[in-house]
Amino acid sequence: MAGSDTATPSDRSIRGDKSVLQSDDLSRVLDRIAHQILEKTRGGNDVVLLGIPTRGEFLARRLAERIATFGSTGVGLGTLDITLYRDDLRSHAVRPLGHTVEPAGGIDGKLVILVDDVLFSGRTIRAALDALTDLGRPRAVQLAVLIDRGHRQLPIRADYVGKNLPTSATEQVLVSLTETDGADGVSIGPGTVAGGAR
Amino acid sequence: MILLREVSPLGGERTDVRIDGSAIAEIGVNLDAAGAQVIEGHGMILLPGLVDLHTHLREPGREDTETVATGSAAAALGGFTAVHAMANTNPVADNAEIVDLVHKLGEQAGLVDVRPVGAVSKGLAGEQLAEIGSMARSAAGVRVFSDDGRCVSDARLMRRALEYVKPFDAVIAQHAQDPRLADHGACAHEGELSGRLGLPGWPGVAEESVIARDVMLAAHTGSRLHVCHVSTAGSVEVLRWAKARGIDVTAEVTPHHLLLTCELLTGYDPIFKVNPPLRPEPDVQALRAGLADGTIDAVATDHAPHAPHDKDHAFADAAFGMLGLQTALGVVIETMVRTGALDWAGLADRMSVRPAAIGRLRGHGRPIAVGEPANLTLLDPAVDWLVDPAGLASIASNTPFAGRRLPGQVRATFLRGRPTVLDGTLGEPAGERGAR
Amino acid sequence: MKHLLSAADLTAETAGQLLDTAEQMDAIQAREVKKLPALRGRTVVNLFFEDSTRTRSSFEIAGKWLSADVINVSAKGSSVSKGESLRDTALTVAALGVDALVVRHNASGAVQRVADWVGCHVINAGDGTHEHPTQALLDAFTLRRHVGELAGRHVVIVGDLAHSRVARSNVLLLRTLGAEVTLVAPPTLMPAGVAGWNCQTSWDLDATLAGKVAGDVDAVMMLRVQRERMGGAGSGRAGEVGYFPTEREYALGYGLSPDRLALLPDRAPVLHPGPMNRGLEISSAAADGDRSVVLDQVRAGVAVRMAVLYHVVAGAPETAPAGLIEVSA
Numbered sequence: 034m035a036g037s038d039t040a041t042p043s044d045r046s047i048r049g050d051k052s053v054l055q056s057d058d059l060s061r062v063l064d065r066i067a068h069q070i071l072e073k074t075r076g077g078n079d080v081v082l083l084g085i086p087t088r089g090e091f092l093a094r095r096l097a098e099r100i101a102t103f104g105s106t107g108v109g110l111g112t113l114d115i116t117l118y119r120d121d122l123r124s125h126a127v128r129p130l131g132h133t134v135e136p137a138g139g140i141d142g143k144l145v146i147l148v149d150d151v152l153f154s155g156r157t158i159r160a161a162l163d164a165l166t167d168l169g170r171p172r173a174v175q176l177a178v179l180i181d182r183g184h185r186q187l188p189i190r191a192d193y194v195g196k197n198l199p200t201s202a203t204e205q206v207l208v209s210l211t212e213t214d215g216a217d218g219v220s221i222g223p224g225t226v227a228g229g230a231r
Numbered sequence: 232m233i234l235l236r237e238v239s240p241l242g243g244e245r246t247d248v249r250i251d252g253s254a255i256a257e258i259g260v261n262l263d264a265a266g267a268q269v270i271e272g273h274g275m276i277l278l279p280g281l282v283d284l285h286t287h288l289r290e291p292g293r294e295d296t297e298t299v300a301t302g303s304a305a306a307a308l309g310g311f312t313a314v315h316a317m318a319n320t321n322p323v324a325d326n327a328e329i330v331d332l333v334h335k336l337g338e339q340a341g342l343v344d345v346r347p348v349g350a351v352s353k354g355l356a357g358e359q360l361a362e363i364g365s366m367a368r369s370a371a372g373v374r375v376f377s378d379d380g381r382c383v384s385d386a387r388l389m390r391r392a393l394e395y396v397k398p399f400d401a402v403i404a405q406h407a408q409d410p411r412l413a414d415h416g417a418c419a420h421e422g423e424l425s426g427r428l429g430l431p432g433w434p435g436v437a438e439e440s441v442i443a444r445d446v447m448l449a450a451h452t453g454s455r456l457h458v459c460h461v462s463t464a465g466s467v468e469v470l471r472w473a474k475a476r477g478i479d480v481t482a483e484v485t486p487h488h489l490l491l492t493c494e495l496l497t498g499y500d501p502i503f504k505v506n507p508p509l510r511p512e513p514d515v516q517a518l519r520a521g522l523a524d525g526t527i528d529a530v531a532t533d534h535a536p537h538a539p540h541d542k543d544h545a546f547a548d549a550a551f552g553m554l555g556l557q558t559a560l561g562v563v564i565e566t567m568v569r570t571g572a573l574d575w576a577g578l579a580d581r582m583s584v585r586p587a588a589i590g591r592l593r594g595h596g597r598p599i600a601v602g603e604p605a606n607l608t609l610l611d612p613a614v615d616w617l618v619d620p621a622g623l624a625s626i627a628s629n630t631p632f633a634g635r636r637l638p639g640q641v642r643a644t645f646l647r648g649r650p651t652v653l654d655g656t657l658g659e660p661a662g663e664r665g666a667r
Numbered sequence: 668m669k670h671l672l673s674a675a676d677l678t679a680e681t682a683g684q685l686l687d688t689a690e691q692m693d694a695i696q697a698r699e700v701k702k703l704p705a706l707r708g709r710t711v712v713n714l715f716f717e718d719s720t721r722t723r724s725s726f727e728i729a730g731k732w733l734s735a736d737v738i739n740v741s742a743k744g745s746s747v748s749k750g751e752s753l754r755d756t757a758l759t760v761a762a763l764g765v766d767a768l769v770v771r772h773n774a775s776g777a778v779q780r781v782a783d784w785v786g787c788h789v790i791n792a793g794d795g796t797h798e799h800p801t802q803a804l805l806d807a808f809t810l811r812r813h814v815g816e817l818a819g820r821h822v823v824i825v826g827d828l829a830h831s832r833v834a835r836s837n838v839l840l841l842r843t844l845g846a847e848v849t850l851v852a853p854p855t856l857m858p859a860g861v862a863g864w865n866c867q868t869s870w871d872l873d874a875t876l877a878g879k880v881a882g883d884v885d886a887v888m889m890l891r892v893q894r895e896r897m898g899g900a901g902s903g904r905a906g907e908v909g910y911f912p913t914e915r916e917y918a919l920g921y922g923l924s925p926d927r928l929a930l931l932p933d934r935a936p937v938l939h940p941g942p943m944n945r946g947l948e949i950s951s952a953a954a955d956g957d958r959s960v961v962l963d964q965v966r967a968g969v970a971v972r973m974a975v976l977y978h979v980v981a982g983a984p985e986t987a988p989a990g991l992i993e994v995s996a
Contacts (some may be wrong), residue, residue, distance in 0.1 A: 114691070117705040117733075117977075127982035129684055130691040167700045353912070360912040364853075364920045388908045394854040395911075398870035452854075 050207060053198060054219040059179075062195040063092070066177055067099035069193050071106075074144060079172070081109035081140055085149045085161055086131035091212040092179060093148035109136030109143065113168070118160035135168065145171040146192075150208040152178040155189035180219060182206050232256075233648065234264050238272030238609060240599040242575030245274055250605040253647035258601055270643060270653075272609065278579050280312025280606035280644065282586035282595050284404070284483050285379070285459055285531035286556065288314075288345070290336060291329070292321025296627040297536040299336035299345060304624040305534070305556040306343045307651040310608040310641040313344040313587070313595045314556070318355070319380040325350035325361035327369035334371035342651045346590060349373040351392050351403060355381050360391060367399035374591040377404035379459055380506075382441060384410050389445060393454035400591060402481075404457040405445055407466070408507065412437035418547055420493045420508045428496060430547060433508050435463035442466050446473035446480050457589055458482040460533050462507035464517030471526045481589050483531035484518050486562035487553055487631060491515075495631075501542045501549030502631050505535070522581060523572040529586040532559045536627030554630040557623050561637025564612065569638060594647070605648040614640045624657075670782050670789045671975055674800040674839040682807070682843060685974050689808050692977070693970035695732060703973075705981050706735035709766040714757070714781075715792070716742045716772040721941065721965075722792050722801075726769045729972035735766075735980070753777060754784050761785040767980045770794075775832075788979045796830045802940055803836035805971040806888065807844060809964045813936040814885050818845030821882055823875055825851045825921060826890025826948055829858045829910070833940050834890060838866050849881045853920065855910040856896075872921050876930040884931055888938040889923050889949045914947055925952040936960045 054062065074080050077100050084093030090112045097110045114131035147161050158176060165171065177193035182200045196219075200206060203224035209216055235248040240258075247262040248255060288302040297305075299316070306314045316333055318324035324333060330347035337345025349366035353359045355378045366373040376396060383389045383405060392403050413433040419425040421432025442458055446469065449456035461467065461482045473480050485505075493509045503509060521527040535552025542549050563582065567573040573581065587596025597603040615638045620628035644652040651658055668681070677685070695701055711730040713723050723739060730737035742756055753772075761768065767788035770778045775795030782789040793799040807817060814820055822841055828834045828850055835858075841848050848866035850857070861868055869880045876884055897909040897917070911917050918924070923937065928950070931937075937949075937958045945951050953959060 117703045122705060122981050124983055127978050130688050132691065133694065163704065167698065167702060359909055362912045362916045364912070364916045368919070385908060391855050391908055391910065397854045 050220040050222040052218060052220045054196065056217040059217045059219065062179065063095055064099060066193045066195055067096050067103055070096070070146065070177065071100060071104040073175075073192070077104050077106045077108050079143050081111065081136050081138075081143045081145050081171075082177075083111045083113040083136075083140075083145055083147055083161075083165075085147060085157065086112060086114055088208055088210050088213060089147075089149040091210050092150060096148060096177065109138055109140075111136035111140075113147070113161055113164055115157060115160040115164050118163045120156060120160065133164070133168070140165070140169040140171050142170070142172050144173050144175065146175045146177050148177050150179045150210075151206050152176070152181045152189070152191050152194075153184055153206075155185045155187035158189045159187050179208060180206055232267040233645075233650070234262060234267040234269045235277065235607075235609065236262075236264070236269055236271050237274055238277040239274050240277045241579055242276055245272075248277065248599070248607075250607075250645065250648045253604055253649075255599065255601055255603050255605050258599070270609070275642060276575055276610045276612050277599060278310070278575070278608045278610060279583040279596055279599060280608050280646070281310045281560065281582045282590065282592060283311050283314040283532050283534070283556065283559070284375070284457075284529055284586045284590060285485075286314040286316055286534045287319070287536065287552070288316040288333070289536055290320065291332065293536075293538075296538045296541075297625055299333060300340040300342075301624060301626050302534070302536075302556070303337060303340040303342035303345065304657055305554075307644045307646075307657065308624050308641060308655075309557040310560050310610060310644055310652075311343055311556065312606040312608070312644060312646050312651075313346060313590075313592055315346045315348050315375055315590055317377060317379045318348050318350040319378075323350050323354050324348070324366075325353050325355070327362065327365040327371075330366050330371040330373055331369050334369075341646075342657070343646060344592070344595070346375070346592060347371045347373055348379070348404070349376045351376045351378045351383050352388060357381060357383055357385055357388060360388070360395060363392070363395055363401070364399065367396075367401055374399070374401045375404050375457070375589070376401055377406065377459065379404065379406040382406050382408040382410060384441070386444065386448070390448050390452060393448055393452045393456065397452075397454055402455040402457045402589060404459050405441065406459050407438045407441035407445070407461075408433075409437045409441050412440070416547065418504060418506075418508060418551070419496055420510045422493070422511065424493050424496060428499070430496070433506075435465050435510070435514070438463055438507055439465040439469055442469045446470075446478050449480055450476070450478045454479070456480045460485050460488065460507055460531070461518065461521070461527055462488050462510055462514065464514050467517050467521035467526055470521070474526065481528040481585070482521075482526070483529040483586075484522055484527045485533045486530060486555055486559045486566075488518055489515065489522070489530075489566040490562050491631060496546070499546045501544065501546050502553070502629055502633070504542075504546060504549050504551055505533075505553050506551040519566060519570075519572055522567065523577070528581065529589065530559060530563055530582050531586065532556055534625075535629075536625050537629045538627060542629055552629065554623065554625055554627060556625070558618060558630060558632050558637060560610065560641065561616070561639050562632070564639040565637060568612075605645050607643075607645040608641060609643040609645075611640045611642050612638065616640050668979055670791075671800055671979055672779055672782060672789065672791045673798045674803045674836040674843070677800070677840065677843060679843050679845070682804070682840060685804060685971070685978060686808050686811060688974035688977060689804070689967070689970040692973040693967070695973070696966065696970065701732050702734060703732060704734050705977055706730065706733035709735045709980055710764065711735045711737050711767045711769060711976065711980065712760055712763070712765045713737065713739045713769045713792070714742055714760055715740070715770070716777070717793070718743060719771055719793070722771065722968075725965075725968040726790075726792060726972050726976075729969050729976055732969070733973055733976055735976070738765075753780060757781040757784055761787055767976070790975060790979060793832055795832065796835075797832050798836045798839075799832040800836050800840070801968070801972055801975055802833050803840040804975065805964055805967040806833075806837055806938060806940070807840055808967045808971050809938060809960050810886055810936070812963065812967075813960055814934070817841065819847070820885040821847040821849065822886045822888060823849045823851060823884050824888045824890065825872060825923070827856045827892045827896055827910075828852045828861070828890070829856050830893070830896070831890050834858075837888065838864060842866065847881065849875055851875050851921070853911065856892075872927065873930065876927055884935055886936050886938065887923065887931060888940075889953075890940065891942065891944060892917060892948045894944070894947075918947055922947060923949045923953040925950055928953050928956065928958065931958070938964060940964065
């Protein structure tokens with residue numbers, strides 16, 4: 034669990050991070066996205082949510098729960114690890130793989146909604162589209178993100194956005210979830226030199 | 232039930248010994264004789280039954296010279312309760328089937344415990360390991376392996392064999408004769424006499440160099456080693472050195488090497504042809520000293536029956552070997568006890584206790600004590616007897632002691648309480664066939 | 668990590684990561700499109716100085732499923748017999764511009780030498796009687812699947828240990844992962860100096876399997892005994908002293924017969940790296956029974972080799988010490 038995203042909220046306040054979403058804000062945002070999905074997909078039929086690890090996985094699960102509650106309909110839920118499809122494999126040391134879990138019923142002919150926490154350069158989603166191709170043939174693919182922070186390097190856009198967050202390229206957007214970091218929240222912090230592009 | 236009255240266990244205080252079933256039941260003075268067959272001891276020496284580590288019973292293959300049955304008879308008459316039958320039969324005892332056969336023949340004869348020795352190499356060829364594991368696990372329960380007759384001269388094979396027997400708590404018994412220094416033609420101790428007589432020489436170094444190599448191999452592999460029929464002073468020195476270093480090596484000497492010298496070869500009589508050959512007097516003395524101080528652990532007969540047509544040749548062409556089972560005790564008494572080199576306890580140690588230990592033979596070489604198996608030999612030390620080849624129990628009659636008087640007569644031998652020899656003659660054997 | 672030459676190079680952590688990656692790679696086998704782009708554009712050469720269809724095919728498939736370009740070079744009989752040094756052969760192949768060499772050689776240490784000379788990644792596919800690290804990894808992978816986490820488990824390895832690189836690598840890796848290991852073989856087939864190895868030894872297979880030597884057994888690995896090790900005319904090496912008298916005696920003392928199989932706990936899997944000598948070191952009952960995981964091992968081989976190729980070849984050139992870093996993506 035290394036990496037700056039796993040700093041606890043108290044660490045962040047020590048660093049002088051600026052909070053953008055509190056815990057209940059986050060919950061409301063997810064409620065809204067869930068409703069938007071139900072609306073846009075006309076009830077969530079033949080819909081599958083695929084979360085991109087690490088935090089996209091938990092966001093996808095929370096969305097699926099809300100969709101089931103609001104819409105009384107179940108959606109398929111899975112995880113899509115994109116490590117092997119990254120375009121920057123050669124420029125970093127080897128990364129450990131995450132899990133890819135196909136939902137029951139597969140993805141062929143389904144409407145797949147990719148779920149991630151932050152949309153930045155768009156390269157992660159490009160890799161996810163490649164990974165999807167090797168997994169099956171969806172009817173259509175959409176994208177839901179908690180935060181869109183701009184600075185796209187590829188022609189990628191999200192269908193569902195929790196919050197648009199203008200940032201400078203060097204700043205860091207830090208998403209915390211209870212499942213991984215002990216508390217919910219989004220904050221902006223001072224950038225690191227590397228500033229890993231998403 | 233049997234009562235041995237007034238016997239002297241290991242030459243000690245006279246006492247009575249009662250045997251009940253297969254075990255010694257009671258030892259004490261003036262024991263009650265009720266219901267027992269009484270054997271008067273008159274102070275005769277009571278020994279643990281003798282154990283021979285080295286015998287050739289010639290069955291299967293040369294039943295014209297000896298069988299397991301006749302060899303067993305000779306052994307019992309010689310005071311033995313157990314013998315190890317060497318593997319150079321025909322076919323060779325290099326697998327479980329043959330050793331089980333010999334074992335069974337021994338049980339049928341019912342006179343001594345016959346422990347088959349397994350070959351080290353297939354066919355005694357000295358090239359490949361024999362099925363040592365199968366022989367060890369067989370009913371025969373082989374614990375001694377030897378290519379005797381031949382030397383395991385390939386160092387790699389000897390090393391593998393020493394390692395291979397370890398799981399079975401067995402021992403490799405080496406016939407030490409470097410074939411490059413003393414080949415199958417060598418027949419007389421290499422020295423002044425062999426040169427004068429024109430007989431191919433068999434130098435002592437051919438034996439000593441193999442022993443030296445083998446004790447080092449035994450040290451390297453952490454294995455047990457036994458050396459057959461040691462014949463030279465040099466060999467005794469190597470053994471002494473090895474034992475001082477803690478190397479697990481044991482050795483045996485034949486009765487004939489304790490008494491006879493190579494001078495006897497002057498008449499070219501092949502009755503005195505044996506492998507290793509008879510040596511000069513200094514070697515004989517060194518062997519006696521080695522046996523006395525325990526450097527040599529055991530007396531083993533190397534009983535080797537041969538038909539007349541195998542010996543009726545020129546010396547160089549005749550077969551190697553001498554009978555030994557019935558004369559062993561007498562020769563050892565003459566050379567070791569009468570000279571004061573060993574007392575009776577020492578004789579018992581070299582002819583029963585240590586051989587049994589080397590062969591991992593349970594029940595033999597035990598103390599003469601209550602509860603122990605009654606494997607016993609009763610010996611009259613005061614009488615001597617004339618060695619008559621025709622009167623021996625073996626089918627063959629190639630004894631070098633013909634016409635000699637030897638001290639000490641075996642009066643009785645008991646195998647697990649049953650008399651196999653009584654009054655100096657064979658008793659009723661238990662088993663399917665009578666012994667001849 | 669730059670190379671994978673020896674199981675001794677793997678820490679418990681690195682080995683665990685490799686096995687976890689292999690789990691993910693294994694899932695690929697179930698897919699219809701068995702392709703991952705991770706090694707796209709990379710070139711891997713199987714440089715085999717010793718015959719091996721199994722291992723070579725396994726590495727070939729692993730590389731191809733990762734989208735690498737894989738080439739097989741059979742150097743057997745090419746270099747030494749033509750008088751070309753090992754160094755020249757290795758450098759010549761590497762000079763083609765390869766990213767990684769997967770090397771198998773019949774001489775111990777040869778792969779280490781190749782790694783010293785070439786600049787690309789080197790993976791040891793078996794060198795002499797020294798090591799076979801990917802075999803140990805796939806064995807550990809298979810074991811983990813069947814007995815769970817390996818720490819504290821008792822694995823028995825039986826066979827011609829003196830000449831087995833599989834045994835060496837397995838002892839190293841299993842001990843690193845915390846398992847207990849007992850080696851069983853006759854004295855003539857025990858490695859020299861085995862008393863100093865980090866494991867138990869025994870000459871008695873029955874007692875070991877029954878749990879009397881080092882406790883209950885969780886898994887048994889039978890190693891191939893080469894018929895050439897029995898000496899004599901039957902082995903094609905007449906005049907050579909064998910390590911063992913006959914095949915039947917070996918099978919009697921050290922073969923996994925149905926009786927010996929019955930000594931094991933029900934759940935204990937039976938492994939064999941293959942190829943098997945049925946009737947010699949392993950009975951057909953054991954090889955085909957429900958305890959045998961031999962085919963699982965083969966499947967595991969591809970997944971493990973994919974994981975190894977990924978970890979060795981996929982990342983940036985190494986400047987930092989071996990090990991994986993977490994990157995916040």
